[in-house]
Amino acid sequence: MGIYITGIGIISALGRGFGQTAAALCKNRSGLGPLTLFPHCASLPVGEIRNAPEYPGLPRTHRISLAAAEDAMDACGGKIPDSVIMGVTTGGMPETELMLKSGADDPDRYRYHAAGSVAESVAGVCGCKGPVFTVSTACSSGAVAVALGIRLLQSGAVSSVLAGGADALCRMTYHGFNALQLLSVTGAKPFDKDRDGMSLSEAAAMLFLESGSLPPENAKAEMLGFGLSCDAYHAAAPHPEGRGAFQAMKAAISQAGLEPSDIDYVNLHGTGTINNDAAEAQAVNSLFVSSRPPLSSVKGAAGHSLAAAGALELAISAISVSKGLVPANYGFKTRDPGLGIIPQSQPDTRQIRTVLSNSFGFGGNNAALAVGRPGSRTGNDTDLQNPPMAVVGYSCVTGAGKTAVTTKQFLANNLCPGMLSNAEISEDLDSKAVRRLKRLPRLSLCLAREALLSSDQALSPSGVFFATGWGALTETNDFLTRLFKNQERFSSPMDFVGSVHNAPAGEIAMMFNAAGPNVTMTGGDYSFEQALTAASVLGDSTQGPFLIIGADECHKSLSPLFDSSVSKSAAPADGGGGLCVKRAETGLLVRPVFYLPADRNQDTIRLLIQSLGGADSIKKRFGALFAGIPSSCRQTGENQLQLFQNLTDCRAPVIDYRKYTGEFASASAAAVGLAAACVCQDLIPQQDGHKEPVSLDRAAILVLGTGKYLTAIEVYLA
DSSP, X not given: OEEEEEEEEEEETTEEHHHHHHHHHHTTOOOOBOOOSSOOSSOOOBBOOTXXXXXXXXXXXXXXXXXXXXHHHHHTTSOOOSEEEEEESSTTHHHHHHHHHHTOOOGGGGTXXXXXXXXXXXXXXXXXXXXXXXXXXXXXXXXXXHHHHHHHHHHTSOSEEEEEEEEOOOHHHHHHHHHTTOBOSSOOOXXXXXXXXXXXXXXXXXXXXXXESSOOTTOOEEEEEEEEEEOOSXXXXXXXXXXXXXXXXXXXXXXXXXXXXXXOEEEOOOOSOHHHHXXXXXXXXXXXXXXXXXXXXXXXXXXXXXXXXXXXXXXXXXXHHHHTEEOOOTTOOSXXXXXXXXXXXXXXXXXXXEEEEEEEEGGGEEEEEEEESTTOOOOOOTXXXXXXXXXXXXXXXXXXXXXXXXXXXXXXXXXXXXXXXXXXXXXXXXXXXXXXXXXXXXXXXXXXXXXXXXXXOOSOOSOEEEEOSSOOHHHHHHHHHHHHHTTTSOXXXXXXXXXXXXXXXXXXXXXXXXXXXEXXXXXXGGHHHHHHHHHHHHSXXXXXXXXXXXXXXXXXXXXXXXOHHHHTOSSOOOEEEEEXXXXXXXXXXXXXXXXXXXXXXXXXXXXXXXXXXXXXXXXXXXXXXXXXXXGGGHHHHHHHHHHHHHHHTOOSOEEEHHHHHOXXXXXXXXXXXXXXXXXXXXXXXXXXXXXSOXXXXXXXXXXXXXXXXXXXXXXXXX
């Protein structure tokens, strides 16, 4: 079965649409220019979209995303995708910055702040009734989103996906990268001897992907393979030898059934910074030993559009395949003898059958995508059916304490909301390793350590799948507060690096030497469900156990503004949960079963019941329902739960787990950790009339999510 690109939507500093972008590349035209969107102290060239489309009431990232999505759908005949998957880092930050600076305190005004709200807006406008996912792995986000889309298509879960990435220019990224001294004064010159930094930009690129045994007539290119890896080396700098980049590139070529000699062009990540270009050059030299295909980075012309970059450059790779174009490495003039590569200095036309496109990001996140002419795939699909995920270790943290304490309190029917102190969270962590880390990364490392310690696995985890609804709020607040206090002249580079959603996942990878896929998902109250789904299709079935962690912190000022459930909560709470899993058919298994929007589908409850095997199976299999009912939609959630019970006649005890954990976006991660503990101990909390925990009688637990989405996760012994 092939995966084909049948529609492409692009909006960037190079123009809008397939035609304008191709023309700009053919003419070797730069889209860099002065920044006009907000006041700035330094005159640094950026890739700003001029005359961005207007969608009243929506932030800039959302607007350019909708434009790209509509163009992609028009290009494939107006088909509605089964799923939307986007890579995003900024979300509504361009507007959030202004509101925070002005002191706006109405939570409704921040309803588009979340990174996940961009994909939700796209799904709503394009009529998608299926699952919506948001990947936030810094500058590799768009490429990882496409990789997840490929796996969902190959699994048969969907037959079409609208995948891509988007980020708009904002103060946080502009001043953050400037504080790191990574922005060029004259414009990015990737791989040039005199390169002095990157040029920040904005863009949105969306690709309509369809699966089929034969290429559709409108297919522009075919996805051949992908590779994901993590450097596990540094929060912001690449491994100096490009080890993670090399592994990602090698994996993409191998999955495609190709050899390095089969690659006709490499679209390099090429930011123009000293260290990133040097590391990527090392990886290229290690992979292409005998001869190298043409190489170039387009970031000298288009700028670095962060989460959009991987999707934008995949779209450009599709242009290369369809038009036989090798884009120039704009800005390159003088060879750097220390790199060992010479990028393409002028556009060239030749036969292009296969392209390798690289995307790397903070936290050591690496992604490589192989794309070719329609019908050119030679890879083997037999390894795509992954066995179930067996839980070999689990963890949870609530206001009551870590795993053992929280489990004991939960089984005794005692409520556990609250916030552990940073000292309690960190007491078992290496003090030197975490001395500069703030609350969310410490929570995440604590959960990872507990899950690994409770497992019987001696190996380092092969990968990390991380979920967070809101990311590192302390770092975000501290960065912006300092920036606003000094009239937007100075900011904290450390807080900027720590503020990206995937920063905790990178810290986990570094502490536990996890060099495989490192994927962060963010989707509010359903972030952990997204991460569990991503792990189920992307988790490596051959390289040992991997971690699935969900965590969110409570921040005194930002949490009530961003999370409407927190604003309705009586007391602050945070925490999360984690699983260490391996591929196995028996043992304690966890399985994501259902994930669909409740408001865009008729009879969603009936679809949920059907996915669980029907009413009789539900009554027979499940000894307890762990129900997640966010405060922001409590009445809706209670009605959905009641309808589920009525239609199934299920009388298993219902445990409203947010009453135990408190209100935070990743509460479902804590619930799954507790469910694993309950199944292992064959107990559930005290019920009416019982003074002790009640036997589960070896039955399964169903972790049911309600509200905007209906979700189902099974935890059971087999």
